[in-house]
Amino acid sequence: MAQQHLDPTDPTAGPAPTGDALAVYLRAQATEFLRALRQYRETGTAPGTAEGSVEATRALRRSVRRISASLHTYRPLLDADWSEVLRPELAWLSGTLSMEHAYAARLERLLLALQRLSGAAVFPVQSGVTMGDRASEAVQLTAPHANAGPPSATPDRGNLTVGAAKAGALLERQLTLARTRAHSTALQALGSSRFHAVADTIAVLASEVPLTPTAPTADLRPLAAAAEERLTDAVAALPLVTAGHPYNAAALVHGLSPDPAPHPQDAPWHQVRLLLRLHRYAREALYGDKASLDVRLLTAGQALHRHRDASEAAAAAASAARTPRIAPATAYALGVLHADQRHEVEAARFAFQQCWQKQVVST
Amino acid sequence: MAQQHLDPTDPTAGPAPTGDALAVYLRAQATEFLRALRQYRETGTAPGTAEGSVEATRALRRSVRRISASLHTYRPLLDADWSEVLRPELAWLSGTLSMEHAYAARLERLLLALQRLSGAAVFPVQSGVTMGDRASEAVQLTAPHANAGPPSATPDRGNLTVGAAKAGALLERQLTLARTRAHSTALQALGSSRFHAVADTIAVLASEVPLTPTAPTADLRPLAAAAEERLTDAVAALPLVTAGHPYNAAALVHGLSPDPAPHPQDAPWHQVRLLLRLHRYAREALYGDKASLDVRLLTAGQALHRHRDASEAAAAAASAARTPRIAPATAYALGVLHADQRHEVEAARFAFQQCWQKQVVST
Numbered sequence: 051m052a053q054q055h056l057d058p059t060d061p062t063a064g065p066a067p068t069g070d071a072l073a074v075y076l077r078a079q080a081t082e083f084l085r086a087l088r089q090y091r092e093t094g095t096a097p098g099t100a101e102g103s104v105e106a107t108r109a110l111r112r113s114v115r116r117i118s119a120s121l122h123t124y125r126p127l128l129d130a131d132w133s134e135v136l137r138p139e140l141a142w143l144s145g146t147l148s149m150e151h152a153y154a155a156r157l158e159r160l161l162l163a164l165q166r167l168s169g170a171a172v173f174p175v176q177s178g179v180t181m182g183d184r185a186s187e188a189v190q191l192t193a194p195h196a197n198a199g200p201p202s203a204t205p206d207r208g209n210l211t212v213g214a215a216k217a218g219a220l221l222e223r224q225l226t227l228a229r230t231r232a233h234s235t236a237l238q239a240l241g242s243s244r245f246h247a248v249a250d251t252i253a254v255l256a257s258e259v260p261l262t263p264t265a266p267t268a269d270l271r272p273l274a275a276a277a278e279e280r281l282t283d284a285v286a287a288l289p290l291v292t293a294g295h296p297y298n299a300a301a302l303v304h305g306l307s308p309d310p311a312p313h314p315q316d317a318p319w320h321q322v323r324l325l326l327r328l329h330r331y332a333r334e335a336l337y338g339d340k341a342s343l344d345v346r347l348l349t350a351g352q353a354l355h356r357h358r359d360a361s362e363a364a365a366a367a368a369s370a371a372r373t374p375r376i377a378p379a380t381a382y383a384l385g386v387l388h389a390d391q392r393h394e395v396e397a398a399r400f401a402f403q404q405c406w407q408k409q410v411v412s413t
Numbered sequence: 414m415a416q417q418h419l420d421p422t423d424p425t426a427g428p429a430p431t432g433d434a435l436a437v438y439l440r441a442q443a444t445e446f447l448r449a450l451r452q453y454r455e456t457g458t459a460p461g462t463a464e465g466s467v468e469a470t471r472a473l474r475r476s477v478r479r480i481s482a483s484l485h486t487y488r489p490l491l492d493a494d495w496s497e498v499l500r501p502e503l504a505w506l507s508g509t510l511s512m513e514h515a516y517a518a519r520l521e522r523l524l525l526a527l528q529r530l531s532g533a534a535v536f537p538v539q540s541g542v543t544m545g546d547r548a549s550e551a552v553q554l555t556a557p558h559a560n561a562g563p564p565s566a567t568p569d570r571g572n573l574t575v576g577a578a579k580a581g582a583l584l585e586r587q588l589t590l591a592r593t594r595a596h597s598t599a600l601q602a603l604g605s606s607r608f609h610a611v612a613d614t615i616a617v618l619a620s621e622v623p624l625t626p627t628a629p630t631a632d633l634r635p636l637a638a639a640a641e642e643r644l645t646d647a648v649a650a651l652p653l654v655t656a657g658h659p660y661n662a663a664a665l666v667h668g669l670s671p672d673p674a675p676h677p678q679d680a681p682w683h684q685v686r687l688l689l690r691l692h693r694y695a696r697e698a699l700y701g702d703k704a705s706l707d708v709r710l711l712t713a714g715q716a717l718h719r720h721r722d723a724s725e726a727a728a729a730a731a732s733a734a735r736t737p738r739i740a741p742a743t744a745y746a747l748g749v750l751h752a753d754q755r756h757e758v759e760a761a762r763f764a765f766q767q768c769w770q771k772q773v774v775s776t
Contacts, residue, residue, distance in 0.1 A: 169667040214669040296659030297760030304532040305749050306577040371745045378744035382734045385748020386668050393756055397660030 067336045069127045069265030075335040076120055080256035083113040087249060090240070107147055107236070114144045117252070119331035123277045127268055129260035132251075139248045146239045149232035152362070157225040159363045161218055163390055164383070168214045213379030217387060220370050220380060274332040281325040285406060288318055293399040294407065301396035305389055316361045319399065323354035346405060353402035360394035367391060430699045432490045432628030438698040439483055443619035446476040450612060453603070470510055470599070477507045480615070482694035486640045490631055492623035495614075502611045509602045512595035515725070520588040522726045526753055527577045527746070576742030580750060583733050583743060637695040644688040648769060651681055656762040657770065664759035668752055679724045682762065686717035713768045720761035727754035 086109035093102030118140040121133050239245055292298050304313060330347055371384040449472035456465030481503040484496050602608055655661050667676060693710050734747040 164669065166662070167665060167667075167669040169670040211669055296763055297756065299529070299753075299756070299760075302530060302749075302753060302756075304530075305753070306527065306530040306574055306746055307532040371741065376741050378734065378739050378741050381741035381744040382748040382751075383669055385745040385750075386665075386752045387748075388745075389749045389752030389756070390662075390665060390668070393660070393662070393665075393752070397662075400659055 067270045069124075069261050069268045069270065072120065072124050072127060072265070072270055072335050073259040073261055075338075076117060076259045077256055079113045079116045079120070080252045083110060083117070083249075083252050084256055086110045086113060104151075108151070111144060111147045114140050114147070115327070116331050116334065117255070118144060119328050120335055123328055123332045124270065124273050124335065126273065127262055127265035127270075129262060132260045136248070136251055139244070139251075143239070143245065143248055147236055150229055150236055153225050153229035153232055155359065156363050156366055157222060157229070159359060160221050160225075160367065160387065160391075163363070163387055164214045164218050167383075167386060167390060168211060211379070211383070213377070213383035216377060216380040217367075217370070217383035220373060220376065220384075221366065224370055224373075225366065270336055274329075274336050277325075277329050277332040281322070281329045284318065284322045284325050288322060290403045290406070293396075293403040296400055298396065301399065302389055302392040305392055313361060313365070316357070316395065319354060319357050319402075320361075323351070323358055326351050326354060346408065349405045350402055353398050353405060357395055357398035357402065360391045360398060364388050364391035364395065430633045432487075432624050432631045432633065435483065435487050435490060435628070435633055435698050436622040436624055438701070439480060439622045440619055442476045442479045442483070443615045446473060446480070446612075446615050447619055449473045449476060467514075471514070474507060474510045477503050477510070478690070479694050479697065480618070481507060482691050483698055486691055486695040487633065487636050487698065489636065490625055490628035490633075492625060495623045499611070499614055502607070502614075506602070506608065506611055510599055513592055513599055516588050516592035516595055518722065519726050519729055520585060520592070522722060523584050523588075523730060523750060523754075524581055526726070526750055527581050530746075530749060530753060531574060531577045574742070574746070576740070576746035579740060579743040580730075580733070580746035583736060583739065583747075584729065587733055587736075588729065633699055637692075637699050640688075640692050640695040644685065644692045647681065647685045647688050651685060653766045653769070656759075656766040659763055661759065664762065665752055665755040668755055676724060676728070679720070679758065682717060682720050682765075683724075686714070686721055689714050689717060709768060709771065713765055716761050716765035716768060720758055720765065723754045723757035723761060727751050727758065730754060 086106050090103060090106035090110065093106060118137065121128060121137050121140070125133060289300070292300050300315070304315070326347065330344075330351065333344070333347075367384045367388040371381050371388070376384075449469050453466060453469035453473065456469060481500065484491060484500050484503070488496060652663070655663050663678070667678070689710065693707075693714065696707070696710075730747045730751040734744050734751070739747075
């Protein structure tokens, strides 16, 4: 992004960051992991500390994502054997720890949508609520529908129709069950010897980063630039022209498709979300906290989070509609809900396109 | 619209149009009515002439709308007793003749949408097909989704899911029944003594327009300006700021509302559609064919037609979902379809806002 060279607060100013800076970054993330793990162990087992436990799990995921991303982006600068062993373990841990939160956020998103669709919403023109730790990493979009209300707002079912209420109850049953299972799986994972091995590796990483012999003085920027290039290449392959036309109706094209995996169109967007995160963390390793102040990257990331959340929520509504023996009114409400979330998918693509276009234009 | 005074092809150039111009316009419309009636009688009863009959009915409606609008806008210039008797008769005739076409267009819109939602559409990114005689009066919107395919495209059910196919069959049954009834009602109306009385009045109008004594030299423009002012006042009351934000999710707010008439939000838009038509016909009386070349008025009108069509199609899908003993898969498809059409409502409002804003900006 060339415009950064014109910016007086340019984080890229100063001497070239080297492998030493990467080591500082990895040690800091490893220390953060150990702090979160200590917090988790202190709060996780005591009664009435569920919130602290959620907070600790979130911090664990946060540091795991960053270590994992650094191993990916800066692979040539790190001991290959060490890195090859650790990377799949971090992916397993990150995936296992994220599921409980994902189910909870999905249920909250769907119940809020049902409420809004029933005209009973507290925030009538709003959709695209970003919840939980995603909100903490995200900035508000400028679009009016992104003015998210308090994430902790409890949906009120008072004014729902029978269909909407039944759909809400069905989703709550299904997603709460999934969440409970994910919680047990995460608990088991955190008590496993597999996890203890990962934690030991990270404990060592907090004091000693296995850089290659030439890494300490190697310039990090070419590797960071390669991560950015992978992102821009993937963005260039997105259908941004379509996405930039409001109400293009593309996201719902397969809304009633007989295809059991009807939304392959979402995959390139999910891929860009991951590449954007890698790019963001690569910049963090280079420039520290200053890198995370790039509002446009955060906004683009938020749009892609919203895309992913809406895509998964739409799938959950479609899946619930395949439950045997549901009432037609329930199925109808789930159909409306599915289409509403696919519309959110389309809105998120539009928001991303607008945000990305601004970046390109201001270059 | 002040910018017209800067336009070298300005239709308002030249001497002030008077009541005499109104008489010319009304005689022309009455002649057109008689021609269409003759065509209807020649083709309506012969076998294999259904298309000619549809064309004749369309021409009848077209002239009736214009005579009716002129009686409204230019009321002070026309004999009051004559006008008071004729106006409700024209409203009855216009309403009766339009129902058959409306049901046919609604069914076509819904079946095309089902096809698109099943990923089986011939025109995948398209929605907002404008059909039948509405298309003939309308220009294409610039938005990509308005690139309507051939209006006569026959929906192909080959690739629909069970739910979509059943929903399509249900809608076809219900709307074909309604259409058949509307056809019978229109046939009865055209054979009734009530219709013959209207036709006789219009036959007289074709040669003799009952102007008031002072009307022939009266300036038409203040009355036309009043019609325009009613339009601009109604537009000013629309929620155009919301409509101008893509994906505001406002149109679906009551998608699952327990309210049996859940879309009072559509009413002001329907009202603007009628006022826009009155304004357009008022200009025709003033400036003849040149007035109908105002592309922006046509585009705004098309957006409002699409708004009305999508609103009614969404209501038809919701109504079909209340059919007793339908399968959950059918209800689900109808829910998706309802939400899709409500998104079309939102898209049409956005298109109108964009078009109207352009008018205001270019003034």
